[in-house]
Amino acid sequence: MTLNSIPLSRLAGQATGIEASSVTPSPVAFDVRDLNIWFGSHQVLFDVALQVPARAVTAIIGPSGCGKSTLLRSLNRMHDLVPSARMEGRITLFGEDLYSKKIDPTLVRRRIGMVFQKSNPFPTMSIAENVTVGLRLNGLRKSDLLQERLETSLRMAALWDEVKDRLNAPAISLSGGQQQRLCIARALAVQPEVLLMDEPASALDPIATAHIEDLILDLKKEFTIVIVTHNMQQAARISEHTAFFYLGKLVEFDTTTKIFTTPAQKQTEDYVTGRFG
Amino acid sequence: MQVSKHHHHWRKLKSGCVSIVCFACALAVIAPLGLVLFHLVRLGAGSVDWHFFTALPKPVGEVGGGMANAIVGTLTLLGLAALLGVPVGVLGGIYLSEYGSRRFNWLVRFMADILNGTPSIVWGVVVYALLVIPMKGFSVYAGAVALGFMMIPLILRTTEEMLTLVPNSYREAAYALGIARWKIILHIVVKIASKGIVTGVLLALARVAGETAPLLFTAFGNRFWNHDLKEPIAALPLQIFTYAISPYEDWHRQAWAGALVLILMVLALNIGVRFLTRGKFSARG
Numbered sequence: 001m002t003l004n005s006i007p008l009s010r011l012a013g014q015a016t017g018i019e020a021s022s023v024t025p026s027p028v029a030f031d032v033r034d035l036n037i038w039f040g041s042h043q044v045l046f047d048v049a050l051q052v053p054a055r056a057v058t059a060i061i062g063p064s065g066c067g068k069s070t071l072l073r074s075l076n077r078m079h080d081l082v083p084s085a086r087m088e089g090r091i092t093l094f095g096e097d098l099y100s101k102k103i104d105p106t107l108v109r110r111r112i113g114m115v116f117q118k119s120n121p122f123p124t125m126s127i128a129e130n131v132t133v134g135l136r137l138n139g140l141r142k143s144d145l146l147q148e149r150l151e152t153s154l155r156m157a158a159l160w161d162e163v164k165d166r167l168n169a170p171a172i173s174l175s176g177g178q179q180q181r182l183c184i185a186r187a188l189a190v191q192p193e194v195l196l197m198d199e200p201a202s203a204l205d206p207i208a209t210a211h212i213e214d215l216i217l218d219l220k221k222e223f224t225i226v227i228v229t230h231n232m233q234q235a236a237r238i239s240e241h242t243a244f245f246y247l248g249k250l251v252e253f254d255t256t257t258k259i260f261t262t263p264a265q266k267q268t269e270d271y272v273t274g275r276f277g
Numbered sequence: 278m279q280v281s282k283h284h285h286h287w288r289k290l291k292s293g294c295v296s297i298v299c300f301a302c303a304l305a306v307i308a309p310l311g312l313v314l315f316h317l318v319r320l321g322a323g324s325v326d327w328h329f330f331t332a333l334p335k336p337v338g339e340v341g342g343g344m345a346n347a348i349v350g351t352l353t354l355l356g357l358a359a360l361l362g363v364p365v366g367v368l369g370g371i372y373l374s375e376y377g378s379r380r381f382n383w384l385v386r387f388m389a390d391i392l393n394g395t396p397s398i399v400w401g402v403v404v405y406a407l408l409v410i411p412m413k414g415f416s417v418y419a420g421a422v423a424l425g426f427m428m429i430p431l432i433l434r435t436t437e438e439m440l441t442l443v444p445n446s447y448r449e450a451a452y453a454l455g456i457a458r459w460k461i462i463l464h465i466v467v468k469i470a471s472k473g474i475v476t477g478v479l480l481a482l483a484r485v486a487g488e489t490a491p492l493l494f495t496a497f498g499n500r501f502w503n504h505d506l507k508e509p510i511a512a513l514p515l516q517i518f519t520y521a522i523s524p525y526e527d528w529h530r531q532a533w534a535g536a537l538v539l540i541l542m543v544l545a546l547n548i549g550v551r552f553l554t555r556g557k558f559s560a561r562g
Contacts, residue, residue: 110455120446124468134454190454
């Protein structure tokens with residue numbers, strides 16, 4: 001998708017969003033300090049410091065292998081699951097230390113939803129079961145409450161109208177774009193505070209991508225969203241703040257307008273103008 | 278142009294030859310099964326009647342009788358063996374795939390592979406020493422334990438493989454929902470792999486259903502109804518063995534019938550449970 005194909009209204013909406021956020025700075029959701037991450041002896045992130053504002057979209061851009069996904073996965077302690085991973089530094093969410101010894105990583109992940117690059121609805125479950133699985137397996141049994149959350153989540157993910165008549169159909173009968181929105185609904189159903197998205201639209205066609213982007217613009221009214229993307233136009237369209245990573249280092253972090261128009265670093269400018277990467 | 282056309286024909290000819298050879302080999306794979314079934318039906322079908330399923334064996338010298346006790350005996354042995362083999366095999370497979378350290382898992386896998394290759398007569402002898410001698414007699418228990426031991430490594434390995442085939446992205450999706458690990462494994466990963474696991478269990482059952490050697494020193498066989506698990510019990514393979522090596526024409530006839538029934542039981546087991554486990558949404562056929 002090129003910049004020309006974006007409806008003007010969306011660009012305009014995004015621009016006003018930035019002005020608003022620069023006038024009244026929103027509270028900080030994630031506060032990342034001196035983050036270093038290794039896989040075995042290979043260091044992938046170097047001294048990253050970053051403050052992710054609440055109720056806004058923060059985009060993370062950079063060439064492949066620059067540590068974007070690793071950063072995202074450190075935010076909800078998913079990278080703990082890799083046996084060779086080692087981490088130093090401090091990450092807080094609304095002031096609470098996510099890596100404190102007293103905190104159960106499972107509870108951290110419950111507060112922080114995640115959407116992956118490839119849609120991954122559970123193949124053995126129906127559409128409805130996929131949405132409510134997080135609630136059910138966390139012990140919620142009341143069927144009226146489940147029903148309510150099912151509808152709310154699917155509505156928030158802009159999927160309700162398309163699937164309301166076949167909630168018991170297999171999830172894998174949906175199209176690729178619908179499956180990805182189903183995964184978003186599944187993440188929203190457990191009512192997280194934050195939504196992490198790892199290239200959520202990179203496997204989708206332009207129309208499905210536009211759906212997801214509209215959805216993100218809607219969701220940021222209630223959620224803090226951190227999105228990793230390879231698509232710079234996408235970052236420009238949907239985010240208020242952008243972080244540019246290169247070779248495991250945070251090169252620049254600023255408002256999206258600044259990053260894409262007057263970046264402070266030469267590397268950032270080269271990357272966003274397509275001169276490398 | 279001429280050269281390339283010639284080349285084209287030559288390539289087509291080679292491709293055709295290879296296809297034919299492959300097809301012939303594929304046929305050769307199913308040929309033994311066809312041969313066995315054909316032979317068994319020809320020699321045994323005539324003797325498979327109502328009596329065969331309902332009557333006890335007649336005393337030596339009398340014509341007629343059936344294998345009712347052996348059929349029930351085989352089912353009893355299989356049921357008890359599954360009680361031992363399925364939980365240990367499946368849970369062990371889950372451990373290998375989802376938990377465990379690399380070194381320990383390697384050791385378990387290696388042992389399981391050795392056990393899978395252990396001649397079945399060895400199981401019979403081992404269980405004889407471990408159970409039959411201390412219990413002072415052949416028994417259903419001993420037979421079931423011998424068959425159950427054989428099932429464990431088979432089920433362990435297939436379960437592990439089926440679980441390893443489940444893409445990690447499903448585990449990650451579940452972790453990201455803040456679900457506890459054991460629930461993820463039980464309700465999501467095992468469920469996705471359930472068809473493969475059931476197939477593995479079936480294959481193991483089918484494999485041990487026809488085993489004779491481990492039963493020779495354990496279940497031993499008899500010619501009556503047995504309702505006591507501490508007593509010897511008849512089994513189809515044992516009965517077939519006894520009848521086939523006997524000098525009586527009538528027993529030979531019944532041995533063929535027994536073999537046919539045994540193979541049909543195994544087939545029915547496979548087809549039946551495959552049909553039952555045709556999961557609602559399973560992706561793989």
